[in-house]
Amino acid sequence: MRYISTRGASPALAFEDVLLTGLAPDGGLYVPETLARIDTARMREWARLDYADLAAEVMAPFVEGFLAPGELRTMTHATYAGFRHPAVAPLVQLGHNEWVLELFHGPTLAFKDFALQLLGRLLERSLARSGERVVVLGATSGDTGSAAIEGCRNCAGADIFILHPHQRVSEVQRRQMTTVPGANIHNIAVRGNFDDCQEMVKASFADQSFLPPGRRLVAVNSINWARIMAQIVYYFHAALALGAPDRAVSFAVPTGNFGDIYAGYLARRMGLPVARLVIATNANDILHRLMSSGNYARAGLAHTLSPSMDIVISSNFERALFDFYGRDAARLRELMERFRAGDVVLPEQIMQAARAEFASFAVDDAMTCETIARVFEESEYLLDPHSAIGVRAARECRGSRAVPIVTLATAHPAKFPEAIARAGVPREPALPHYMADLFEREERCTVLDHDLGAVQRFIGERLA
Numbered sequence: 001m002r003y004i005s006t007r008g009a010s011p012a013l014a015f016e017d018v019l020l021t022g023l024a025p026d027g028g029l030y031v032p033e034t035l036a037r038i039d040t041a042r043m044r045e046w047a048r049l050d051y052a053d054l055a056a057e058v059m060a061p062f063v064e065g066f067l068a069p070g071e072l073r074t075m076t077h078a079t080y081a082g083f084r085h086p087a088v089a090p091l092v093q094l095g096h097n098e099w100v101l102e103l104f105h106g107p108t109l110a111f112k113d114f115a116l117q118l119l120g121r122l123l124e125r126s127l128a129r130s131g132e133r134v135v136v137l138g139a140t141s142g143d144t145g146s147a148a149i150e151g152c153r154n155c156a157g158a159d160i161f162i163l164h165p166h167q168r169v170s171e172v173q174r175r176q177m178t179t180v181p182g183a184n185i186h187n188i189a190v191r192g193n194f195d196d197c198q199e200m201v202k203a204s205f206a207d208q209s210f211l212p213p214g215r216r217l218v219a220v221n222s223i224n225w226a227r228i229m230a231q232i233v234y235y236f237h238a239a240l241a242l243g244a245p246d247r248a249v250s251f252a253v254p255t256g257n258f259g260d261i262y263a264g265y266l267a268r269r270m271g272l273p274v275a276r277l278v279i280a281t282n283a284n285d286i287l288h289r290l291m292s293s294g295n296y297a298r299a300g301l302a303h304t305l306s307p308s309m310d311i312v313i314s315s316n317f318e319r320a321l322f323d324f325y326g327r328d329a330a331r332l333r334e335l336m337e338r339f340r341a342g343d344v345v346l347p348e349q350i351m352q353a354a355r356a357e358f359a360s361f362a363v364d365d366a367m368t369c370e371t372i373a374r375v376f377e378e379s380e381y382l383l384d385p386h387s388a389i390g391v392r393a394a395r396e397c398r399g400s401r402a403v404p405i406v407t408l409a410t411a412h413p414a415k416f417p418e419a420i421a422r423a424g425v426p427r428e429p430a431l432p433h434y435m436a437d438l439f440e441r442e443e444r445c446t447v448l449d450h451d452l453g454a455v456q457r458f459i460g461e462r463l464a
């Protein structure tokens with residue numbers, strides 16, 4: 001399997017190089033050159049597999065040349081054995097043909113564990129072979145940081161530096177990052193906001209001369225292909241459990257950077273019968289506005305009750321656009337260059353292709369609270385605010401009630417107790433028992449100014 005850039009001006013890469021690379025040098029994102037098409041007979045066999053075995057089947061073509069099928073299976077079993085539910089990704093029924101897929105049983109209680117727990121192991125394998133030591137550097141508004149730290153903590157060849165905005169992540173989120181022991185883990189709280197953190201990370205990738213000789217940076221943000229790949233699996237797992245390939249299933253996905261829902265789109269392109277794919281956004285609704293009007297236009301960042309979806313631009317959407325443009329990289333590059341300079345209008349033909357694949361709905365904070373409260377009243381099920389946005393969008397966009405619809409529940413409600421209280425739900429979401437001591441664990445974190453030189457000096461000193 002080879003990977004090509006959406007902008008067409010970088011050489012194709014093998015899986016291992018894509019794993020260790022972020023953006024392509026031409027500014028594009030890597031996508032698989034071809035997708036394996038799974039026939040219905042094969043899918044019926046897959047319906048018998050447990051999560052870890054299915055994961056190995058789905059991902060095998062993507063890692064070809066890097067891992068043999070048996071090695072991959074050993075790795076997926078080790079990865080998903082660390083999840084605290086025997087089904088790994090259980091389905092819970094909310095109503096008639098209405099389900100949530102609980103993706104929060106991993107070590108940091110959000111769906112990002114599905115990809116980052118695996119990514120840490122893939123990285124470890126690659127570094128063990130090459131003998132290289134790398135520096136994992138990332139910025140987080142909450143969930144990515146803890147999942148990346150948990151995923152990479154046992155990776156002997158990696159030192160991990162995660163920047164988060166000082167006093168702007170929830171206490172649960174901060175403690176999930178700062179209480180992880182390990183000499184290779186470094187938390188930096190930046191006196192600034194998330195964008196300041198991200199900017200410093202970007203600048204560091206662009207000029208890595210501050211690193212000791214022989215070291216390079218590795219990105220674990222959501223544009224990393226390995227993360228997308230791991231997320232394809234649970235679409236198959238859920239749909240097969242609900243009757244696919246003999247029955248189509250719809251999905252609603254709380255969307256920020258478009259990584260999670262893009263994986264669902266790929267599952268459909270691999271042959272999974274997916275009826276509707278609903279993009280569920282919060283007030284940061286660039287994609288919903290695009291789908292409604294054809295205008296691809298930035299808006300100011302809104303701080304919402306669902307902070308993990310607070311984005312201005314959804315980077316991974318470029319991967320879907322690449323297909324809507326018939327994989328014409330030159331035309332897409334021209335569009336993205338115009339978009340970098342300002343807002344753009346997409347041609348009607350492109351919008352038709354987009355609307356054939358995705359429905360969309362935007363949910364503001366008031367609707368989020370209303371949905372948390374309503375679902376609790378209906379069935380005493382507690383939704384976190386991100387998942388509530390998905391459920392609301394599912395209910396607005398599902399179409400026929402004869403088709404099952406699955407909302408991806410992307411975080412455990414205990415991660416966002418403030419939103420649940422705001423919704424007026426008379427029950428406090430409890431942390432799972434294995435995390436009950438989170439508030440007693442010792443924290444390690446360094447607070448630094450929003451100053452690139454200071455952050456890079458800190459990293460250099462820690463690596464020395």
Ligand SMILES: *Cc1c(COP(=O)(O)O)cnc(C)c1O
Pocket residue numbers: 110111112143144222254255256257258259260261308309386410411
């Ligand atoms: C990251 C995140 C999202 C958004 O996922 P994308 O892949 O960026 O679209 C939604 N919900 C939660 C809880 C998250 O952590």
